[in-house]
Each structure stands twice: as C-alpha cells, then as structure tokens.
Amino acid sequence: MSRIGKLPIKVPSNVQVEVKKQTIHVSGPHGKTFRKISDLISVEFSDNKILVTKVDNTRIANQLYGLTRTLINNMVIGVSEKFENILQLQGVGYRAQVKDGNLILNLGYSHPVLISIPQGIEIKVEKNVVLIITGFDKELVGQLAATIRHKRPPEPYKGKGILYKGEIIKRKVGKSGK
Structure with a gap:
C-alpha cells in the first residue's frame, strides 16, 4: 500500500477544487487546470482536504494510487504558488x-x-x-x-x-x- 497515497492533500483558502465524476478541476490565483482520473481511483473533496482512495485492490490500482495523489498535489501547489x-x-x-x-x-x-x-x-x-x-x-x-x-x-x-x-x-x- 502506498504511503504517499494515504496522505490527505491540504488545500489553501485561495484555491477552489471541484470534482466531477472522474475529472478534477483546480483553480487559483495563478491559473486553472484539470485532470482526468482513472476509474480505479476515487477522489473526495471536503473540509479543505482532498482524499484519494482506491476502488479496487489490483496491481494497476496500487500503481495509480500514489501517482494520482502526487499529480493532484502538484496541481494545487502550482495554482497557488507556481x-x-x-x-x-x-x-x-x-x-x-x-x-x-x-x-x-x-x-x-x-x-x-x-x-x-x-x-x-x-x-x-x-x-x-x-x-x-x-x-x-x-x-x-x-x-x-x-x-x-x-x-x-x-x-x-x-x-x-x-x-x-x-x-x-x-x-x-x-x-x-x-
């Protein structure tokens, strides 16, 4: 199990996050971006935190778990800090x-x-x-x-x-x- 994938992503107050089905939209003071997410991964946004969880416990889901969390974290950091x-x-x-x-x-x-x-x-x-x-x-x-x-x-x-x-x-x- 990924240690990175378990960590919640803290969202700053100046960043807006919107999760629609398997797409996540992140916008902030420096720009806005979006990313499609695999069906094997689910993303939830609440209380200024983003949680990434696996739907299945397959090998591919394990590989995508930490990767997806890191990509979303980079999106949040990029639109807030560059x-x-x-x-x-x-x-x-x-x-x-x-x-x-x-x-x-x-x-x-x-x-x-x-x-x-x-x-x-x-x-x-x-x-x-x-x-x-x-x-x-x-x-x-x-x-x-x-x-x-x-x-x-x-x-x-x-x-x-x-x-x-x-x-x-x-x-x-x-x-x-x-």
Missing part, C-alpha cells in the same frame, strides 16, 4: 533574450536558436545568461527546461553549455601535450 526552474548559460558568447513570445538563444552555433514559449509559462532572463522559467504546470515547466538544455548540454572538457542551477559538471582531463 513552480520555478533556473538554467544558467556557461560559455563565451552564450546569451539569451525573450522577444515576441520567443526565446532566442545564442549558443555558439552559426545561427540563433529560437524556442517558442508555451502559454502559461513565463521566462525571465537575468544578466543575459540566467533563465528563470516559471509556471503553474510542473510537467510543462520541467519539459521546457529540458528542451532548452537539450540545445547545448554541458560538456565535460571545458564545462560549456546549459546547466541547471547548482549542477556540477564532472570535468575530464584533456589530451596531454608533449
């Missing part, structure tokens, strides 16, 4: 800027890399090399950060590339010059 991911550009001439709903990255290629910013996501650029990605959907924020990082992953010899904040790149020794 999620944040910070990326750093490291390398000579690496720059970023936001223009007309697009992120423009200069990463040492012969052309600038253009990434369109999805709706519900905000990107701030500080000092031309620090990207702050915020949004209410944790999955979308993480996926956009991974997509940006994929354009120039950090390399182990000089440490150049796009890194997550606080990430340490294990450096390799280059060729020995004789």
Whole structure:
C-alpha cells in the first residue's frame, strides 16, 4: 500500500477544487487546470482536504494510487504558488533574450536558436545568461527546461553549455601535450 497515497492533500483558502465524476478541476490565483482520473481511483473533496482512495485492490490500482495523489498535489501547489526552474548559460558568447513570445538563444552555433514559449509559462532572463522559467504546470515547466538544455548540454572538457542551477559538471582531463 502506498504511503504517499494515504496522505490527505491540504488545500489553501485561495484555491477552489471541484470534482466531477472522474475529472478534477483546480483553480487559483495563478491559473486553472484539470485532470482526468482513472476509474480505479476515487477522489473526495471536503473540509479543505482532498482524499484519494482506491476502488479496487489490483496491481494497476496500487500503481495509480500514489501517482494520482502526487499529480493532484502538484496541481494545487502550482495554482497557488507556481513552480520555478533556473538554467544558467556557461560559455563565451552564450546569451539569451525573450522577444515576441520567443526565446532566442545564442549558443555558439552559426545561427540563433529560437524556442517558442508555451502559454502559461513565463521566462525571465537575468544578466543575459540566467533563465528563470516559471509556471503553474510542473510537467510543462520541467519539459521546457529540458528542451532548452537539450540545445547545448554541458560538456565535460571545458564545462560549456546549459546547466541547471547548482549542477556540477564532472570535468575530464584533456589530451596531454608533449
């Protein structure tokens, strides 16, 4: 039995939750979102708490139990506080800027890399090399950060590339010059 699934989800006073059959709608000051829930899981909302329970005691229901609770918890946290991911550009001439709903990255290629910013996501650029990605959907924020990082992953010899904040790149020794 899932230890995570048993825990009730506390809902802040500024967040509204509505459960309709197998769909849960969550809205708050930063946005609104919804998610369909499997028939093997039931969700109840009362007294500013959300309880997730299993309908069956099958293997698939056990797998979905903790997952569903975590996804709903991420929805509640996202619409009340927002999620944040910070990326750093490291390398000579690496720059970023936001223009007309697009992120423009200069990463040492012969052309600038253009990434369109999805709706519900905000990107701030500080000092031309620090990207702050915020949004209410944790999955979308993480996926956009991974997509940006994929354009120039950090390399182990000089440490150049796009890194997550606080990430340490294990450096390799280059060729020995004789």
